[in-house]
Amino acid sequence: MKTALIAGIGNVLLGDDGVGPYVIRLLESQYSFRENVEIVDLGTPALDLTHQIAGRHALIFVDSVASGDPPGTIVLFQKADMLREMPAQRVDPHSPALSECLLTAEMLGAGPEHVLLVGVVGECYEPGRELSAAVRRSVEPAMATILQELDRLGFEVEKRPFPVEPSIWWDTQRSDPKCSCPSGT
């Protein structure tokens, strides 16, 4: 059976970095997926990602990206684009990023056939902030892009007749609207 993984990546405590998990929680609440599609909020994985990737037919990641485009822009990358990122020396376990885990899966002969990274350009990564307005506006289009890709690959998805409440427990809208990222991220 061909399997797909839809994974949200990012730190929910760091503002727009949480867009991946946010999109996943919304998708889960509005759609139901067949057994061959796994949908999961992976947080900020490191090498653990390798075993999530290995043996899957298709991968769809949703993550915040820094591409230089305006905040909220959705940029798409495919497998070849990601494999072009060559690994640096690993200093700590956070170093192996998406590309490196893909390369490891490839080396093991268990690389996925299709990879799509749905990247959302973030604006502010300050701890404790909710999503910025620009990124919030890109959540629906990001979901639509994921659903489109699943459809293109022949994975069936059903809209829930009665959506459940999304579990976005970290998004409590408590922060000061002004961003003052001290680390300049």
Add this chain to the structure above:
Amino acid sequence: MAKRITIDPITRIEGHLRIDVEVENNAVSNAWASCTMWRGIEKILRGRDPRDAWLFTQRFCGVCTTVHAMASVRAVEDALKLEVPLNAQYIRNLILIAHALHDHIVHFYHLSALDWVDVMQIPKADPAAASKLAETLSPWTRNSRNELKAAQDRVNAVAASGQLGIFTNGYWGHPAMRLSPEVNLLAFSHYVQALEYQRKALQVVGILGSKTPHIQNLTVGGVANAIDLDSQSALGMAQLEMIRELLSQVVRFVQQVYFVDVCAVAAMYPEWFKIGSGVRNYLAVPDLPLDSHGSAYDLPGGYIRNGDIAGAKSFQTASDPVFRQSVSEDVIHAYYQGEKPLHPWVGETEPEFTGWNADGKYSWVKGPRFNGEPMQVGPLAQVLVGYAQGHALTRKYANLAIEKVAAISKIQVTPDMLHSTLGRHAARAIRACMLAELAEKHWQLLVDNISKGDYTVHNQPVLPTHEVQGVGTHEAPRGTLSHWVVIEDEKIKNYQAVVPSTWNASPRDQAGAHGPYEASLLHTPLARPEEPLEVLRTVHSFDPCMACACHAFDPSGRKIGVVKVL
């Protein structure tokens, strides 16, 4: 004239470890460890319900989510003086053990083995000879000629493609690499197998914790696992048997492969028992509680000063009064406001970024100190503290390691040689073997307790309105983790996490004392300063884990499309 080298390779992800060393006459003469990202996450906990804190703290980090969840519930339980039922202790212990085994396996094989193993020598290896050699080292059944040949073929395929892929940027052919092609092949074959076994360990975390990463089964006062031996949907015999089977496979891998490989590497690079010592103050807290109120533990804690193993002091509990009183954080060289070191309960996290300055502030990591002194934490501290106290399980595997290294190379390892880069690797393998044995013990303790008819998993917390303080500790894979909480009016008033990598990666303090990474690098010889493999060997031996990260994918690759959102 000293030449400065900066190792800051992780330009594509925010917030990582940076090492600066000065090199004179091909040896390190000065060192700075710094972290490049702000960690102010604790501030967002203020004003929240302390019973929810663990959900947030386990998002500090993507690598060690579980440990931050556990330390958080323990901190609140300590503040509320809340006992934890036996079943909950055993379930938590099993999760912590499985997580630690996963972490140690990944650390050795996937983050540090290639400092010692030259992958590009593997095409020259004879798989039959490698298999024969393996037979003399270990009863492991997956060292057959065929299995080794398959591993060699993978490397050959990568090498033949002209693109090194996952092996780009290793220091291949470096003069400090010395293993035979056959040993390189064996180690690489285990690198591939390790991916499988670390996953089995994580499956145990997933079964008990409902999800991994980010376990869902904790509550302040216990766990949320319903126990029903006959049910498929609760924690029953079917799940327990699955856990036992997974653990037994991981235990075998740790004892027959990981432990043996570390001893073999140690036997072949014995000079690394003399390099990388640094700070000889060690700190570890007791863990794996055996009762509901935390008076007995399977793993001992205590501290050692100036390498004086005979004079080691022990902690009676995981929140020992001496530990509670003695921790402070120094920010004189860290990008935070403040002058004096502060105790975590009154700790502040107000940023003051100045840019990297060798004589001033240079890191986002604070400098934790114990009675004003830097301490090394991690498996070496755990093993030395246990060894000093005559802890039977620690001595058992420490002695086995000494015998194994001697059997391979005739080198007599003494406890004093453990103050070193190899000592940290050896100690991690020793600790992993101890945890492997304890995995089976705590599985049995849980099953026996349930069999008595005890299904209790939770005690209800009651939040007082007056101010209370608590500390929750966990002796995590990278060392002593402590969460410090102040609760007032049923809300969090202050929260600080003092994490293992801040102890080890800490910058200099008021007295100018180096942190453990920095001190360990001094005098390290470098064969080729432009390829500082030796610096990485020592830094990796600590199992650094920085920043608890912000993973924005920063692509240099080609975009296939841009969607404009209006």
